[in-house]
Amino acid sequence: RLNDCHNFSDFRRMARQRLPGPIFDYIDGGADDEVTYRRNAESFDTCDLVPNVLRGVSEIDMSVTVMGQKLAMPFYCSPTALQRLFHHQGERAVAKAAAKYGTMFGVSSLGTISLEEARGISASPQVYQFYFHRDRGLNRAMMQRAKQVGVEVMMLTVDSITGGNRERDKRTGFAIPFKLNLAGMAQFALKPAWAINYFTHEGFKLPQLDEHVDMGGGTMSISRYFTEMLDPSMTWDDVADMVRQWSGPFCLKGIMSVEDAKRAVEIGCSGIVLSNHGGRQLDGSRAAFDQLAEIVDAVGDRIDVIMDGGVQRGTHVLKALSLGAKAVGIGRYYLFPLAAAGQPGVERALEQMRVEIERGMKLMGCSSIGQLSRENLRFR
Template sequence: MRLKDCHNFQDFRQLAKRRLPGPIFNYIDGGADDEVTLRKNTTAFDSCDLLPSVLRGVSDVDLSVSVMGQTLYMPVYCSPTALQRLFHHRGERAVAAAAETYGTMFGVSSLGTVSLEELRAKHKNPQVYQFYFHRDRGLNAAMMQRAKDAGVEVMMLTVDSITGGNRERDLRTGFSIPFRLTLGGMIQFAIKPMWGINYVTHERFTLPQLDDHVDMSGGASSIGGYFTEMLDPSMTWDDVGQMVQAWGGQFCLKGVMTVEDARRAVEIGCTGIVLSNHGGRQLDGSRTPFDQLAEIVDAVGDKIDVMMDSGIQRGTHVLKALSQGAKAVGIGRGYLYALAAAGQPGVERALGLLKAEIERDMKLMGATSVSQLSPDNLRYLNRHHPIADARIAAE
């Protein structure tokens, strides 16, 4: 299989699996516990059907959206993800460039492998900086100031990861930073030598957002150890409210899943929320973002920009989320598999295919702009839609 043979999410996944050592592939691919939520995130979209309209004159389709003051030329953005240069030696550089090609937003993680300053200086498309709330309040303040100095437009605080999820695939292979591989994990690296050649012949692997603050070279620096030892589970709404005020700009909470929490985000001055269960990597058995989207949009959609991630694999998934009121959707694995498969050309192909799907599907829906999508475009298979039902009752 080559890049030109990749036509969808699963194709990129298969090519990534062929090219990555098993422990690294499973770090991308896996979820928490029994991976029930990981699977449900995508199957949730099967709970409703799209209802197309015809004869609408759809020769031209506008995919642009406005989210947290940023213009995106397609309603999909590249969510911030950690450790990207483990998957391909260009890492975030490839993802940022591909996102710029399609005029959309990309995220840089505090566990990113390229500095946010380098990416902000080189690329003009919207950039999000995602960070975690650390026990060291001075570190939190320093990370925000660094992003502000670099010219980053949107701050994104992840709030569903105050401790690491139980990712048993990583435990079985010994995946950590630095590597603490099991025998089986070492064998997987041995049978994929090209990954190792690329790893040792390019610049040293670092975490530039954290290098000045955290010693990631010791034995306690596994991914789980970072979450357990460095992050602060005592974080409260008051703490976040102070950060929102200190930032003084576009501030988004990633990992909100209830109406009550969405309302609190509005109250403390956030401008965006991302409905997310971290791609099924944290609390297994949790509800899917798509299943929560309608009631949260109904409660706060006119007061704050509501987005979602987790489980997006198709253009029709994007249309269903937009029809329920999401301003945009984020993808993670959807571009990470493509990055692992072929670097920047892979990410560009993945985004291009997804854009083509969305544009084609919008024409088939009879919609010429994202603003024309609404709950009226959906019919649920086994339950009523709360917003559509309310509209029908009002009529």
Template sequence: MTITDALTIDDLMHMARRRVPKMFFDYAHSGAWTESTYRANQADFARIGLRQRVLVDMTDRNLASLMVDEPVAMPVALAPTGLTGMQHPDGEMLAAQAAEAFGVPFTLSTMSICSIEDVASVTTRPFWFQLYVMRDRAFVESLMARAAAAGCSTLVLTLDLQIMGQRHKDLRNGLSAPPRWTPKHAWQVATRPRWALGMMRTRRRGFGNIVGHVKNVSDLSSLASWTADQFDPRLSWEDVTWIRDRWPGKLILKGILDPEDARMALGRGADAIIVSNHGGRQLDGARSSISALPGVVGAVGDQIEVHLDGGIRSGQDILKALALGAKGTYVGRPFLWGLGAGGKAGVTRALNILRHELDVTMALCGRRDIRGIDADILDRLGDPIGAEVRRT
């Protein structure tokens, strides 16, 4: 199968599995502990029904919208994902180029392989940057300064990684970037020759935003020691205010699941919040993002823009999230699988698949403009999540 033959995101996932070493494929295709929340993120979308409408004008459809006042070709952004450059050589740079050409935002992770400056060197449109707050506040300030200097328009502040959830697959695989040279890892790389050749040709194989930018961190061993002590368990709402005071652009808060936390986010100067459980990679047993969305929207109303991240595998999922009140959505694994399957062309293919599915589904629900999607497109029978939002 070639990239152009892929009809679904699942097709791209199977292609990526054959092309990416197991440790890095598993990193994207896994959750914390029993992975119950990871599975629920996707399964709960399937519980939401749609209303089919007929004999309505389906011409001149529009998917263009706004996310934090930024024009987007469809209400989708590429989510921040760590180690993206291990799915494919120079992965962040290629994904950013694909997103720019398509007309949707790309969000670069703090824990990326390609650096802020690498991505800025191959793009012309402002991209977004995701920030982890470390104990080393001077480093945090330097990250924000570098992002601003690179022209990043929006900062996505992750709130739910004060303490890292245990991810069994990563521990069993001995995940590292670049990979350790044990017999197991050598075999995984040797059986993916195209990936290995690409990695040999690039110099970007470590955490580009950190190595060389932190005092006494110049290689993998010193990086491991630094990161083990840097995620700050004391992170609080006051730190959000501290970030807001220092960041000149738009600010989005990522990792809200509880309506009480959503209300606490109000008045902190943020432009949007993202309903997210970190892709099921933090608190196993937490609610799925889509099931948490109605409660968060109900708590904040139109006082702040609400987005959703987690579990989206199709254009139908995007439409359901919009119907439940999200103004924008994020895709992580779908674009990673596209990247692993075929680099920049694979990311473009993933976005085209999602756009086509979103467009057709919207039309069959009797709507022509994505900006007018609401809960009226949801089936009132057999749809507990949709019923919940209609009660509110």
């Protein structure tokens, strides 16, 4: 079955077969009418590649350096929440796969293994993604902990001061932890393989958050987390303080406008991730790929510009790099393989992406990433 997965859609299908419906919809879903979610993937088809030939491409070097981190491949596993809900190996599988392929991976403040454990598993550069909580002490504590662990890059998500309108989650009542109430029992019966693994491995934990938050034995929905815990009064001054405190590579995820990109440079960030949160927050917002050239032209010589959203093919990565991105983040691209098959699934997906990039570079006449340029692209 895993051997039948040759692309994103195959892994998505396999994940859908394996996961309880509410969990599949949580990963797969976007906000409102999911216009931005769809546009993310479609945006890559608005331009075509223009290859060169006869350039001597027997050796391909696809390594990049981003925010001071050397990556063997020009993409990394973006931090995503709640991974042990999708497969009992969760972040452990992703950290190991990223280490095997020499790329960076992220642990979320809503991750289901601890930063310390992730560090022990993988020597690959580690990103710690966090949100700006109302509890400023919690924000400081999260940064201190990351410093102690030796996290390479701090990544503050700035597009989520309130929750996107995720109607699929409203319909399914998605909340954590997964409960064995009547609805939970029905899911258990429908997806026994998932349920046996989930309930026979250690209980569901959020090691970055648990000591700070008392859920009182209840459940937490996405909208409750965003509304009750995150601070909508956050400003650039707050972020500037954090960048100073961290005094290392600091990155803002969820930047989309030129004005904000320039502010990020001013306050000393090392990178920005152009992102609309996988279409899960502000529906109708532009695809990061569509906005990339404008941002690279404005700040690309002073800050590392990264993008994510809709990346499903090696050629998508090559198009983003040709426009000037330093690297590309993947999310659902590794989450569906994780849900489908754990670590072997993630490794297969990373390998497929690596092979697609290598093949694409050869066919485009580029032996290193530095040779990609806008000359290789034409917009329709």
